[in-house]
Amino acid sequence: MRNGRPLLPWVVWGVAVLAYAAAVVNRSSLAALGPATQEHFGIDATTLSMFAMIQLIVYAGLQIPVGLLLDRFGASSMLLTGTLLMVVGQVVMATVSDVWLAILARVLVGAGDACTFISVMRMLPEWFSVRQLPVISQFTGLIGQAGQLVSITPLALAVASFGWASGFLGVAGVGVLVLILGCLVLRDRPGAGTVIERMTGRLGRISRTARPLGADEPTGAFTVPPPATEMMPVVTAPRIPGLGFWARARRLLSIPGTRLAYWMHFTSPFALNAFVLLWGTPFLTGGVGLDRAQAAGLLNLVILSSMGAALLLGPLSSRFVERRVPMYVVIVFAIVAVWLTVIFWPGTPPMWLLVVLVVVMPLGGPASMVAFEVSRSHTPRSFSGFGTGLVNTGGFTSSLIVIVLIGLVLDALGAGSPEDYSLHAFQIAFTVQIPFWLLGLTMIFVEQHRTKRWMREHGRRLR
Numbered sequence: 001m002r003n004g005r006p007l008l009p010w011v012v013w014g015v016a017v018l019a020y021a022a023a024v025v026n027r028s029s030l031a032a033l034g035p036a037t038q039e040h041f042g043i044d045a046t047t048l049s050m051f052a053m054i055q056l057i058v059y060a061g062l063q064i065p066v067g068l069l070l071d072r073f074g075a076s077s078m079l080l081t082g083t084l085l086m087v088v089g090q091v092v093m094a095t096v097s098d099v100w101l102a103i104l105a106r107v108l109v110g111a112g113d114a115c116t117f118i119s120v121m122r123m124l125p126e127w128f129s130v131r132q133l134p135v136i137s138q139f140t141g142l143i144g145q146a147g148q149l150v151s152i153t154p155l156a157l158a159v160a161s162f163g164w165a166s167g168f169l170g171v172a173g174v175g176v177l178v179l180i181l182g183c184l185v186l187r188d189r190p191g192a193g194t195v196i197e198r199m200t201g202r203l204g205r206i207s208r209t210a211r212p213l214g215a216d217e218p219t220g221a222f223t224v225p226p227p228a229t230e231m232m233p234v235v236t237a238p239r240i241p242g243l244g245f246w247a248r249a250r251r252l253l254s255i256p257g258t259r260l261a262y263w264m265h266f267t268s269p270f271a272l273n274a275f276v277l278l279w280g281t282p283f284l285t286g287g288v289g290l291d292r293a294q295a296a297g298l299l300n301l302v303i304l305s306s307m308g309a310a311l312l313l314g315p316l317s318s319r320f321v322e323r324r325v326p327m328y329v330v331i332v333f334a335i336v337a338v339w340l341t342v343i344f345w346p347g348t349p350p351m352w353l354l355v356v357l358v359v360v361m362p363l364g365g366p367a368s369m370v371a372f373e374v375s376r377s378h379t380p381r382s383f384s385g386f387g388t389g390l391v392n393t394g395g396f397t398s399s400l401i402v403i404v405l406i407g408l409v410l411d412a413l414g415a416g417s418p419e420d421y422s423l424h425a426f427q428i429a430f431t432v433q434i435p436f437w438l439l440g441l442t443m444i445f446v447e448q449h450r451t452k453r454w455m456r457e458h459g460r461r462l463r
């Protein structure tokens with residue numbers, strides 16, 4: 001077991017998770033500032049929604065490139081690069097009045113955000129034991145969600161009180177703080193230097209004495225190098241030099257456990273993301289007819305439920321490793337059942353049903369963190385950045401498509417703007433989620449079956 005300096009892993013995690021929470025603040029910094037943004041740049045609602053869309057597209061599109069860079073340059077360099085990009089993006093956002101420069105700012109924020117979460121996830125297995133990882137991962141997600149809460153009210157208040165530029169420069173200031181802490185504290189693994197130590201070529205005492213804290217057991221399903229098969233690279237080799245992108249992608253995708261993780265991340269979070277990022281408030285106010293305070297109360301419940309579920313799911317998935325996929329599937333079935341009840345409810349859904357919806361639907365967020373556990377169990381270390389990036393694309397791709405499809409269906413029904421919203425149109429629009437659940441669940445069953453067979457054939461045991 002680890003001994004000697006048990007505090008260091010927690011300090012490294014603390015700074016890494018602070019960087020992730022700051023990235024979530026950056027990501028959702030426009031969430032509560034819709035009208036202020038429209039006024040500042042003189043734009044309509046469609047251009048405003050483009051800001052969010054472009055940022056999400058950049059985030060999702062960069063997951064695989066960033067994952068590859070992670071395997072090459074390490075987690076702390078990528079995390080700091082991401083933070084720097086977000087700082088520059090927010091400084092641009094604070095200082096320009098041209099809408100195209102503002103879009104460039106959102107591209108920078110999306111790109112920086114894309115580097116953050118998967119870098120943190122890449123760093124964790126180097127510092128914590130297999131038993132601790134599910135709980136630490138869930139806490140990482142939970143603290144990120146807290147970042148979302150922080151970004152809404154305090155930033156809106158700051159902009160209202162001190163002005164647009166001060167509000168966004170404040171967010172950039174938080175990023176600078178993260179950069180300073182990150183340069184001083186973050187290390188890819190025990191025994192590795194901080195970015196500053198690597199630049200100066202001098203390894204400090206803390207880094208040197210941290211070497212014995214290294215993971216004493218590999219974190220995947222592979223405790224010994226796998227036999228030479230077509231399916232797996234040899235695990236003990238840290239990198240496979242000269243292996244091009246497509247060869248790496250083919251090798252990664254040939255692992256059924258990685259594909260299983262992808263579909264898990266694809267399936268559980270999109271209903272939550274579509275609701276929180278865009279369609280929740282319009283549905284609750286323009287569709288169901290609640291006032292803004294009631295809608296805001298329900299949205300806060302969404303975040304709280306997601307955080308509560310993270311506290312439960314972490315220990316459960318650590319204790320019952322073999323059962324984590326069935327547990328996940330039960331959660332998805334519960335989400336589907338509640339959504340179908342809301343969609344097919346004759347007339348206005350009662351408040352108790354809406355409360356059940358906002359308590360059950362958010363379980364999909366923490367459940368999607370289980371996908372990273374599955375990925376870590378099956379993906380060789382030399383591919384783990386790539387694997388994490390690939391898995392993280394799943395939920396963001398499904399969320400983006402569902403968000404756009406809901407808007408298109410509303411438009412097609414003539415209910416695309418606030419004055420035309422109707423409950424019936426929303427109920428029809430939300431049915432676009434059904435094929436995504438069907439596809440996701442089918443692929444999960446298929447890949448789970450293949451994964452089990454692969455494990456049996458290769459004599460592997462889950463860790």
Ligand SMILES: N[C@@H](Cc1c[nH]cn1)C(=O)NCC(=O)O
Nearest residue numbers: 117141142144306365366368369
């Ligand atoms: N699974 C989400 C995070 C999450 C945790 N709880 C609710 N949501 C995820 O993949 N996040 C990636 C990111 O960049 O935030």
